[in-house]
Amino acid sequence: MIRRITPADCGAIAALEARLFVTALDQARLMVLQTNPVFCGFVDLVPDQGQPKFTPADDFASYLGGYLLAMMIDGEAEILSIGVTPDRQRQGVGKRLLQYFFEHGASQNMTRVVLEVAEDNVSALGLYRDFGFVKFGRRKGYYKQGNRKIDATMMKWCRTEAFP
Numbered sequence: 001m002i003r004r005i006t007p008a009d010c011g012a013i014a015a016l017e018a019r020l021f022v023t024a025l026d027q028a029r030l031m032v033l034q035t036n037p038v039f040c041g042f043v044d045l046v047p048d049q050g051q052p053k054f055t056p057a058d059d060f061a062s063y064l065g066g067y068l069l070a071m072m073i074d075g076e077a078e079i080l081s082i083g084v085t086p087d088r089q090r091q092g093v094g095k096r097l098l099q100y101f102f103e104h105g106a107s108q109n110m111t112r113v114v115l116e117v118a119e120d121n122v123s124a125l126g127l128y129r130d131f132g133f134v135k136f137g138r139r140k141g142y143y144k145q146g147n148r149k150i151d152a153t154m155m156k157w158c159r160t161e162a163f164p
Helices: 008-018 027-035 057-062 093-108 122-130
Strands: 001-004 041-045 064-073 074-082 110-118 136-145 148-158
Touching: 001 093, 008 064, 008 074, 008 110, 027 041, 027 148, 041 093, 041 110, 064 093, 074 093, 110 136, 122 148
Parallel strands: 074 110
Antiparallel strands: 001 041, 041 064, 064 074, 110 148, 136 148
């Protein structure tokens, strides 16, 4: 089940962000993001699990399959982060979140989406291409993985280009 992010999700999302990304959003920043009127975020819940009540943040796997964080204003969106719990990767969670995001975006007359992805994240690059994203730039050394710096591939989706 996919639904909008609530403040109760921020601890679990921050814990997953920290596990997945070196430059993770922390719980405090996630709480502030939610107060921004142009923010939209969604969580994919593990089947048969509801909203956490007293779940510790580090036990995100008990209910959180993944999340998508974005900003949307005047028909344009930027996907800030998509994360999927490691044991649910390559099982369609990211695809479901993107589909839900695009359905929401259609109701908001979304015409353009941009995002950045590590150039060595082959599965994410493939997923974005499947949704009609195209590369439009690169940020040298944008991501850090240990002592390595990884370039970011900048991608965009435009309704008129994806659906001429």
